[in-house]
Amino acid sequence: MTSTSTGGALSDADFERFTEYFYKRTGIHFTSAKRYFVDKRIDTCIRNSPYETFLTWFAALRMADRTDMLQQVINELTVNETYFLREDYQFDAMLSTVLPGVLAARGGVSRMVGPLKILSLPCSTGEEPYSIALRLLEEWDQIDHVDVEIHGADIDSEVLAKAAHASYGERSLQRVPKAWVNKYFTSVGSGRYQVDEGIRSAVTLHKMNICDTAAMKAFRDFDVIFCRNVLIYFDELSSRRAAENLYGALRPGGYLFLGHSESMSRISPIFTPTRLPEGIVYQRPTGAT
């Protein structure tokens, strides 16, 4: 393969330049191990743009600071593979241990002030927040006694649009019990099912960059946050800042779930790890702070 600026492969210097810029804007760092993936996705962006070469496209992206162009690159470069009830054992932990702990810490159902708040970040195309909604409605014995707010947030506007539409194919729904599909979804043809309006309207969606401290201040007093499989893509400083922003979004004593293979132990010591039967979860300390 030859590498020309229009042949779908970036030069080493262009790759460096782009990844540095992308890191500064998003906190997401691509090493050369992701070279092939990045090259292909950028080629797609250039083809979809009025520019013909990497350099002219990149100059427009940088100099004009076009947010729509940046958004498109982010959409191309962030992976959004997900399905309903993924890593379900964490939802088990939420129902069996975490939510009872939250209710107790907040003075019990009768004395609780304000709703119970759950955040899915990143929520991608919506499978996670809707999975949380389904499991609460079907399996949480307190759901009729407690107000629950579910929020989903993602940096990618395209996946958020899909999350809002909430229509899913069979592959995405394969782990959802048939009875739940019948109860909470409507067939919209071509083997796709849309989450019913009642649930869709109860889930609030937000466009959010987890590394943006100022913007993250919109998130406050969450009891539970799911932040799965995203911090691993961040470099040291960005993952630290993301962790610190998540800390600020949690109520003292609130719980943070990371992805199955992730651990705070390589990121930040500000949370207290807590051992549950289903695995380790992190808590914002309740102490002096």
Added chain:
Amino acid sequence: MTRVLVVDDAATVRLYHTSLLREAGFDVAEAANGLEAVEAAMSTPYDLFVVDVNMPKMNGYACVETLRSETVGTAAPVLMISTEDRPGDADRAYQAGANLYMVKPVDAERLVRVATMLTAGKGPAA
């Protein structure tokens, strides 16, 4: 078998301590910083912790304090091994809850002897 957790951010130190202790019959696991050690200790009960001082994310003193706190709540012996030999370091280690403080390098025989002593009653291999 007596279970030991070797906690050090330096891979070479972990390898050294782990090899010596395994050879002596201990069952050894590793952690690369204080937080990893805390998480490991939540899942597995260890009979001895061998802990470095200078580590990223959570240093040795903070690690030992957390091991002793209700977050983990282990009473298992802790041996701290440090490159630091400033006055006051040993006191700091004992305040945190360590049972013994040693300065690197620690020779093979001494490490095994101390580990055996600290886990007396459990002993290394059966």
Added chain:
Amino acid sequence: MGLVRKTASTEPEEVVPPEPSVETLLQQVQDTDPELRREAALSLVEVAEAVPVLLARVGVETEARVRDAVLTTLAAHDTATVAAGLAVHLASDEAGLRTAVAEALATMPRSAPDLMPDLLAAPDHDVRVMTAMILADLPHPDAKTWLLRMIAEDPHPNVVTGAIDALLPAADAGDVPVLQAAVARFPDDPFLRFTVQAALPRLTGTA
């Protein structure tokens, strides 16, 4: 009861609380409430005029999580002023402070390298041990050169073993003589001997 939509969410736009002014944030960094200090330190990201106040905070801050937030914000500046202001704490008697500062410096590839001549020559060997820790993670092409120099020249065995630990992930067959020379310089250090012997097969295998 049940699932409820966020109240006051009729408009889809985020309701972000207005950001306090830089002056207010600079005062909050020194507030008695640690959570206010932590949030203010994080919010001062990319505010150059906050650097002196944040640097002054590093040495006196007693709450580790506030200090982490201060360092997260400072490290992003990656300037000579910040690097020099942090490096003084490598000699701290407080383990939490010196390791946190070393971690921050390791994320500053533009400014940390200029400190190396001084740090490599620091009279306190504990500072040089921390320097090896920085070089282990510093993403800079010269990191390996400095580590090799520490291994070849540093008079303290704990500095040399620290540098060897930092070097090994990037070492190759060409580094074998330096490693063997280090063993010869400290014949009484059992750990150094063990480490080099354990690493040799992999290094010579890549020749």
